[in-house]
Amino acid sequence: MSYRQKKSDIDRDRVLDFINSVYKNDEKYIDLREYAKENNIPIISESVRDLLFVVLEVKKPKTILELGTAIGYSSLLMSECTDSSITTVENYEERIIKAKENFIKYDKKNKIKLIEGDISEVLIDLEKENKKFDFVFLDAAKGQYIKWLPHIKNIMSDESLLFSDNIFHNNDVLESRYLIQKRDRTIHKNMREFIYSIVSDSEFMTKIINVGDGISISIKKNEK
Ligand SMILES: C[S@@+](CC[C@H](N)C(=O)[O-])C[C@H]1O[C@@H](n2cnc3c(N)ncnc32)[C@H](O)[C@@H]1O
Numbered sequence: 001m002s003y004r005q006k007k008s009d010i011d012r013d014r015v016l017d018f019i020n021s022v023y024k025n026d027e028k029y030i031d032l033r034e035y036a037k038e039n040n041i042p043i044i045s046e047s048v049r050d051l052l053f054v055v056l057e058v059k060k061p062k063t064i065l066e067l068g069t070a071i072g073y074s075s076l077l078m079s080e081c082t083d084s085s086i087t088t089v090e091n092y093e094e095r096i097i098k099a100k101e102n103f104i105k106y107d108k109k110n111k112i113k114l115i116e117g118d119i120s121e122v123l124i125d126l127e128k129e130n131k132k133f134d135f136v137f138l139d140a141a142k143g144q145y146i147k148w149l150p151h152i153k154n155i156m157s158d159e160s161l162l163f164s165d166n167i168f169h170n171n172d173v174l175e176s177r178y179l180i181q182k183r184d185r186t187i188h189k190n191m192r193e194f195i196y197s198i199v200s201d202s203e204f205m206t207k208i209i210n211v212g213d214g215i216s217i218s219i220k221k222n223e224k
Pocket residue numbers: 042043044067068069070071072073074075089090091092095117118119120139140141144
C-alpha cells in the first residue's frame with residue numbers, strides 16, 4: 001500500500017479525536033451533541049459544524065433560515081458565530097419541545113425564532129410575506145429538497161447563500177439506482193435531481209464539497 005493510500009485509510013474517528021484534542025474538547029454545546037447521539041437524533045457532523053462556522057464568519061448574514069431544527073444544536077451554534085436573527089423550522093413535536101428547552105437553557109430565546117410546522121407550508125407562508133434571508137441552512141427531509149428548491153430561491157436575497165447538508169444521502173446518491181433498494185429510489189432520484197438543478201442553475205454558483213455526508217454551497221447571483 002502506498003503512503004498516500006495509507007494516509008487516506010486513517011480512521012476518521014482518529015482524525016476527529018485529534019482535531020478535538022487540538023480544540024481542547026471545549027465545545028460549548030457538547031451536552032446537546034451527546035444527547036443527540038444517545039437518542040439517535042441526527043445532527044450535523046463535527047466537520048460540517050466547522051465548515052458552517054467558517055462560512056458564517058465570512059458571510060456575516062443578517063438573517064438566517066434553518067430548515068430542520070431537531071433539538072436546536074445547529075441553531076445554537078449559528079447563534080454563536082453571527083449577530084443575525086435566526087428562524088428555524090421543525091415539525092416533530094418531541095424535538096420542538098427539546099429545542100425550546102435548549103434555547104431557554106442557553107438564553108437564546110430572543111435570538112432564535114422557532115416556527116412549528118411543515119417546511120412545505122412554512123416556505124409558502126414566508127414567500128407570501130415577502131420575507132428574504134441572507135443564508136439558508138437546508139437540513140431536513142432529503143427527498144424533499146428538490147420540491148422546496150423553487151420556494152427557497154424565492155426567499156433568498158441577492159448574494160444569499162444556500163448551504164445544504166447530507167446531499168450524498170449516506171453515499172446512496174453515488175450508486176446506480178439499480179443498486180438502491182426500491183423503497184429508497186425516490187429519495188435517490190430526487191436528491192440527484194436536486195444536485196443537478198443547483199449546479200446547472202444559472203442564478204446560482206454552486207460547489208459540492210466532500211465534507212461529512214456531502215455539502216453543497218450555492219451562492220445566489222446578484223441580478224443587478
Ligand atoms: C437532520 S435533522 C436537523 C438537525 C439540525 N439541523 C442540527 O444539526 O442540529 C432534520 C430535522 O428536520 C425535521 N424535518 C424533516 N422534514 C421536515 C418537514 N417537512 N417539516 C419540518 N421539519 C422537518 C426532522 O424532524 C428533523 O428533526
